[in-house]
Amino acid sequence: MGESWWDFIASELRQARIRTGLSQEDLAKRINYSASHVSGVETGQRPPKADYLAAMDEALSTGGMFGRMLQRASLVEGTPPWLRAWIDSEREATLLRWYEPAYIPGILQTEAYARMTLSDSLLTAEEVDQRVASRLGRQAILTREHPCQVVAVLDAMVLRRPMRNHPELMGEQLAHLVKVAELPHVQILVVPEDTGLYPALQGGFILATLSDGSVLAHLDHQVRAQVVNQPADVGTLQRQWEAVRGEALSRRQSLNLMKEAAQTWT
Incomplete structure (x- = not known):
């Protein structure tokens, strides 16, 4: 080794x-x-x-x-080998479009939230520490000199799902989400609860636009992630993105909803 x-x-x-x-x-x-x-x-x-x-x-x-x-x-050390290629693309991206129906997106998570999402896995304590550090390290794309443009669409249930017996930690996470959402290069949009069934609920995905204008997609499964670059598949996901974004509230409405949700956890 x-x-x-x-x-x-x-x-x-x-x-x-x-x-x-x-x-x-x-x-x-x-x-x-x-x-x-x-x-x-x-x-x-x-x-x-x-x-x-x-x-x-x-x-x-x-x-x-x-x-x-x-x-x-x-x-590098805290990231599974199958995820490293995507992280390289993520760092190169000028625009990330991220849809998430179940969790706060990784680049928007607090340390406590990241640790909670990993703590029930079959990872050792050391591996959890490394994965958390890796996830938080990826957030540098939001604060570097030329930050990545990010548009995230979340299902409203993401804001309501508790962190077992730690409501105050969910409040901290949503307060952090509001703070990031107010950055000029970040939009966080929410699909409201009364929308009902809509396209893409079966799973989240990320679209990364690279510096040369090409687009890659990332699909996260139970066992491993998949990077998608076939034009037909990327095109399908881009149409899914447009459909999902069309269901979301405006930026201002979404921000107000996140602020309201944050208050419920305090």
């Missing part, structure tokens, strides 16, 4: 310390961690977490290099 991203980061942290002429004890004092913590990270016995790497970036004036490494490691 080759070197993992985590091994690579640990090695780079050690090399950065050595280049500055600092001992582990000296570095520990500078970043306000124990020498044993520094040693544990450098030997791979402790995971290099975000707060530690942020302290390293500041202490060594790296311009955020280790933070970027963590984001990339989270995306």
Whole structure:
């Protein structure tokens, strides 16, 4: 097995310390961690977490290099191999159109919501941590210098589905959804409950428009995801998208509905 991203980061942290002429004890004092913590990270016995790497970036004036490494490691190591190709396309996309009838879309989830959706799976605690980090890392497309345009259509039941025995966490999730929906490059639209049956209820999908104008689709199944690039299939999904979006409320109406729903969970 080759070197993992985590091994690579640990090695780079050690090399950065050595280049500055600092001992582990000296570095520990500078970043306000124990020498044993520094040693544990450098030997791979402790995971290099975000707060530690942020302290390293500041202490060594790296311009955020280790933070970027963590984001990339989270995306790669915490993501199933069959999903990595889609994430590369997602990062390249200039426009994402996302329909979701069951859950808050991954790039709009809070950490608590993401963890709850993964906690009932057959994953280990470590795998859940990695998947959560990967999902949150994907949200960088919304906050980078040239953010991706996102239009998400949600079924209203997504706003009503409780997080078992944690209503306050659902309130936090919907408050976050409202905050993101107010970004100029994000539209979150809701199909109201009184719509009844409508096209695409059988499953969510994502359409990604890439920088060259081509369009790919992503379908998420129980076992694995599928990237669709055949023109006929993409065309079918684009027609489904237009039908679903036609059922949704306006941006302003949807925002008001999300705000109302958020209040019910507090």
